[in-house]
Amino acid sequence: MSNLLDVENLTVTFPTRSGDFDAVRGLSFTLGKERLGIVGESGSGKSMTGRAILRLIRPPGRITADRMDLHGQDLLSLSENEMNSVRGQKISMIMQDPKFSLNPVMRISEQIIEIYRFHTGASKKAAWDKAIEMLNAVSIRDPERVMRAYPHEMSGGMGQRIMIAMMLITEPEILIADEPTSALDVSVQTSVLTIIDRLVKERGMGLIFISHDLNLVASFCDRVLIMYAGRIVETCAADKLHEATHPYTRGLLNSLPRIDAPQSRLEALVRDPAWSTAPSVSARQ
Amino acid sequence: MSELEFDHLNVWFGENEDRVDAVKNAGFTVPSGASFGLVGESGSGKSTILRALVGLVPTWSGTMKVAGVPMGKKRPRGFYKDVQMVFQDPYASLHPRHSVDQVLSETLKLHGFDDIEDRIKQLLADVGLGPAFRFRYPHQLSGGQRQRVAIARALAPEPSVLLLDEPTSALDVSVQAEVLNLLADLREKQHLTYLMVSHNLAVVAHMCERVAVMQNGEIVEVMSVHEMRAMNPAHPYTKHLLESSMGYKPNA
Numbered sequence: 127m128s129n130l131l132d133v134e135n136l137t138v139t140f141p142t143r144s145g146d147f148d149a150v151r152g153l154s155f156t157l158g159k160e161r162l163g164i165v166g167e168s169g170s171g172k173s174m175t176g177r178a179i180l181r182l183i184r185p186p187g188r189i190t191a192d193r194m195d196l197h198g199q200d201l202l203s204l205s206e207n208e209m210n211s212v213r214g215q216k217i218s219m220i221m222q223d224p225k226f227s228l229n230p231v232m233r234i235s236e237q238i239i240e241i242y243r244f245h246t247g248a249s250k251k252a253a254w255d256k257a258i259e260m261l262n263a264v265s266i267r268d269p270e271r272v273m274r275a276y277p278h279e280m281s282g283g284m285g286q287r288i289m290i291a292m293m294l295i296t297e298p299e300i301l302i303a304d305e306p307t308s309a310l311d312v313s314v315q316t317s318v319l320t321i322i323d324r325l326v327k328e329r330g331m332g333l334i335f336i337s338h339d340l341n342l343v344a345s346f347c348d349r350v351l352i353m354y355a356g357r358i359v360e361t362c363a364a365d366k367l368h369e370a371t372h373p374y375t376r377g378l379l380n381s382l383p384r385i386d387a388p389q390s391r392l393e394a395l396v397r398d399p400a401w402s403t404a405p406s407v408s409a410r411q
Numbered sequence: 412m413s414e415l416e417f418d419h420l421n422v423w424f425g426e427n428e429d430r431v432d433a434v435k436n437a438g439f440t441v442p443s444g445a446s447f448g449l450v451g452e453s454g455s456g457k458s459t460i461l462r463a464l465v466g467l468v469p470t471w472s473g474t475m476k477v478a479g480v481p482m483g484k485k486r487p488r489g490f491y492k493d494v495q496m497v498f499q500d501p502y503a504s505l506h507p508r509h510s511v512d513q514v515l516s517e518t519l520k521l522h523g524f525d526d527i528e529d530r531i532k533q534l535l536a537d538v539g540l541g542p543a544f545r546f547r548y549p550h551q552l553s554g555g556q557r558q559r560v561a562i563a564r565a566l567a568p569e570p571s572v573l574l575l576d577e578p579t580s581a582l583d584v585s586v587q588a589e590v591l592n593l594l595a596d597l598r599e600k601q602h603l604t605y606l607m608v609s610h611n612l613a614v615v616a617h618m619c620e621r622v623a624v625m626q627n628g629e630i631v632e633v634m635s636v637h638e639m640r641a642m643n644p645a646h647p648y649t650k651h652l653l654e655s656s657m658g659y660k661p662n663a
Contacts, residue, residue: 167583168554282453311452311610312655319659338583345658381588383617385640385656392592392617395585 130299130332131157131179134193134410138174138356141186149174149187151356155409157300157332161323163347163364164336167378171356172336176302179334180213196300215245218293222305224285228277235273238292245296260291264321283314287321294325301326302334307342319346340378344368351409352378355402361409374401413478413493413571413604415441415464420473422456422463433459434471435628441621443478443571446598446605448615450652451625457608459628461574464606465496477572492522495565499577501557505549511535511560512545515567522568534563539593555586559593566597573598575607579614591617612656616640624649 138150150171155162164172178189181201194201196216204212213219221227229237238257242248248256254273261269264287277285286306293301303322307315323346326333337343343350344367352360352375360372370376377395422434434456441447449457463471466486475482477494498504505514515534519527535544538559549557558578565573578594579587591614598605609615615622616636624632624646632646644650654660 167585313452313651316655316659323659340584341658345660378584381585383588383591383613385613385616385653386642388636388640389617391595392588394589394592 129156129158129411130197132193132195132410133179133191136175136178136189136191136194138171138178138183139188139190149356150178152406153356153358154406155351155358155361156411157334158411159330159332160349161326161333161335161347161364163343163350164334164353165338165340165343165350165378166353167338170353172353173304174356175353176219176304176334176336179300179302180217180219181209182213182219211245214241214293214298215296216298217300217302218296218298219302219304220286220289220293220306223309224277224280224282224289225309227289228280228285230277232276233273234275234277234280234288238273238288238295241292242295256295257291260295261288263294263325264288264291265317266291282310283318286310286314286318290318290321290325294329297329298331300332300334302336304336305338306335308337308339315342340367340382349409357402357404357406358409359401359404359407361407373398414443414476415447415572415604415606416474416476416479417460417464418474420460420463420471420475422459422468422471424468424470433628434463436473437623437625437628437630439623439630439633441604441606444602444604445621446607446619448619448622449606449608449625450610450612450615450622452610452652454627455625456628457625458576461496461576461606461608465491465494465574492568493570494572494574495568495570496574496576497558497561497565497578500581501554501561502549502581504561505557507549510546510548511540511552511563514560514564518564518567530567534567537566537597538563539589553586554582555589558582558590562590562593562597566601569601570603572604572606575605575609577609578607580609580611587614594618612639612653624652 134154136150136153137148140147140149153175164175166172177183181189183189191202235257239253242253242256258269261272266272266287307318310318335347344364347364350362350364350367351358354374359374360370362370380393381395383392418438420434420437423430423432425431437460451457459468462468464475480487515531516527519530524530532542535542540559579590582590597603607618616639619636621635622639623630626648632644632649634644642653644653
């Protein structure tokens, strides 16, 4: 499998009053045309990894890596201007909550058309037609009405579909989805995931799917990285996640209540300080 | 005795053409000492039932009884000593400029206790926080610790009923396990009655004996946890919820 993205020894550092803090520590992984899941608790560095790939870490935060290549092109050496043609066009990102990622005072149409014209320079008419086509692709009924609406008129599920439409309109090669369904109800979640899944397959994209929901990642992705304290502690095929061996992964799995297997008590995770100092496992393929 | 009874409960917001019926004709009973779950999607009216019971929504009709006493326009004296609520988001439900000590002592004073010192120590021990946490502010606590403080505050007046509104949905699974264990222990030790709202069916299955499934303000099904675990609900919507909660299936 050819790699779209190749990351080696990625570190994200924030200076604090008590010295530098590494939010991501020496991460190595590759992404092909696959669905790669990143799971872990809040604060484990999964979102920071997604942002670092797009170089969306604000100073004084720093990104360093031995290698961060998109198709052999070094992302870290690009200028901010060149980076803008990568963001949204080659790599897109869907954030957790559509309420905060859509501009509340712009109509949906303006927002979708803006991103398409920025990257392709298409005419307004062509952009409008393309936007309608994308809204259809994410199963929005009556796209003409939605185009004229403001974000507050949309439900959470609709908003997230609009975000997906907006992020995929430029036909990126990589989609980073940061908890795309955590703010949604379970039934809406299924339909949003179906759309992401279909588009990823049809267009041959690489997907980085960041989530805290182990069951969801196990059933949705191809490969999983499990992160703890900024490191990868384990990597495995998604359908083998329930056979994972690392005590942290086991602890997370066992702390979940289950519908099919009643427990009298849930297992509380006992943290081993050695986990946060052990070197990161490489997930390069 | 702290049985909860709901019968023909309607709750609405707005008037005339703007009227939205958030809860329609809901009826169920929670026996004393039991744990009852309300599940459904956002907007299905599950939290609204809790809010109506504690008097946060004035526009309702029907019958709500706590320990056989029907609720009127105003809550009777002693109601808030007996019925307490734990809210969803521990980041929003604690005052950012009040220390844990202030939060607990204010509640205790309001309910007329005088041995505040001892009670604060006991409450913190009950929820598994050491005495070192007493003078901390919310920003010095993790999400799980904050929720423990919110639970301690709810327990301060020695209630017999706890209303739990998505108590763990803002927490990581590992922390969720700790908080759910804590709630289960407290219920056993203090003989509490729980009415719990959650969108997570596995959490409700773990905590409750009976579950009401809500859709668009109506209770579509009340079933025991055994029926839910056996995965054979009577209503198609419940089936749909159960299937969705098991993870992603491409053809679902």
